Amino acid sequence: MTLWLTRIIPDQRHRDVHRDGDDAVNLHHRIMSLFPDGISSTEPRRHLGILFRTETSRDGDRILLQSNREPDLAQLPVGYGAAAVKPLTPLLDAMRNGLPVRYRIAANAVRKPGATTRALYNLPEVVPLNGPHADDWWTRQAEASGLALTTLHSTPLDTAVGNRRQNNQRVQHARTLFEGTAHITDPDLLRTRIRDGIGRGKAYGCGMLSIAPHRTTV
Known part of the structure; x- marks a missing residue:
């Protein structure tokens, strides 16, 4: 199984970024919106292997997302921030x-x-x-x-x-x-x-x- 690592650098000027940053439930739903509905009727997060972490670095705030399915980054709101995805397979192997x-x-x-x-x-x-x-x-x-x-x-x-x-x-x-x-x-x-x-x-x-x-x- 391939795992994917997605890095999102939120634009702190965006209204939705502030909503998500202040509420863990909002951020959970934001992350889940990057994947299709109906993947699993029970425990879709676990089925998709979704884990994430927010952290602050010298380059600013970022969201790291791990999943067993590549997310659809086009589902992020326009202007939400910069995002990129890569497979974790080389690291795991x-x-x-x-x-x-x-x-x-x-x-x-x-x-x-x-x-x-x-x-x-x-x-x-x-x-x-x-x-x-x-x-x-x-x-x-x-x-x-x-x-x-x-x-x-x-x-x-x-x-x-x-x-x-x-x-x-x-x-x-x-x-x-x-x-x-x-x-x-x-x-x-x-x-x-x-x-x-x-x-x-x-x-x-x-x-x-x-x-x-x-x-x-x-």
């Missing part, structure tokens, strides 16, 4: 055991306390993690994804928030950006985790794992 890589993922690091613990401490069903607890969560996820971390830097991000259109239910996913270097320990497992995403909130900008070759110096 080049993975091998022991290969040093750089990684990046904006993830919803959480724990789910048991019923007794929730009742005792009046906790919600899902508790967001931060600091060393979030780092521990990502270390475990990385190991379970075929990566052995060598460096780890984490940065808290703004929470992804919005309201679902069907029932006005509030969407809220805490996000932490994890990035650093690692070695591949299981290429096949890593390909699967890149394809499927990691953790909760995948429909709203969480869980997309990106890697790139890391050239070490001696």
Whole structure:
């Protein structure tokens, strides 16, 4: 299966860019509008392998979109921004055991306390993690994804928030950006985790794992 990586550089002067940037649900629908309707009556995002991440770089804000079907960029509103798409096949095919890589993922690091613990401490069903607890969560996820971390830097991000259109239910996913270097320990497992995403909130900008070759110096 081919995976596609799309990079969108939004024009911050565009009205729709502001609407999407302020609401994770709006951005989810914007992303889904780049693909045909009726692909799957249940869980179309998962069927299309759609994952995305927003991030800020020295060149400005951008949206990175991963999917198993090439998106129709003509569906973006006129003037929304510049966009380009490329296949991830060469990168995925080049993975091998022991290969040093750089990684990046904006993830919803959480724990789910048991019923007794929730009742005792009046906790919600899902508790967001931060600091060393979030780092521990990502270390475990990385190991379970075929990566052995060598460096780890984490940065808290703004929470992804919005309201679902069907029932006005509030969407809220805490996000932490994890990035650093690692070695591949299981290429096949890593390909699967890149394809499927990691953790909760995948429909709203969480869980997309990106890697790139890391050239070490001696």
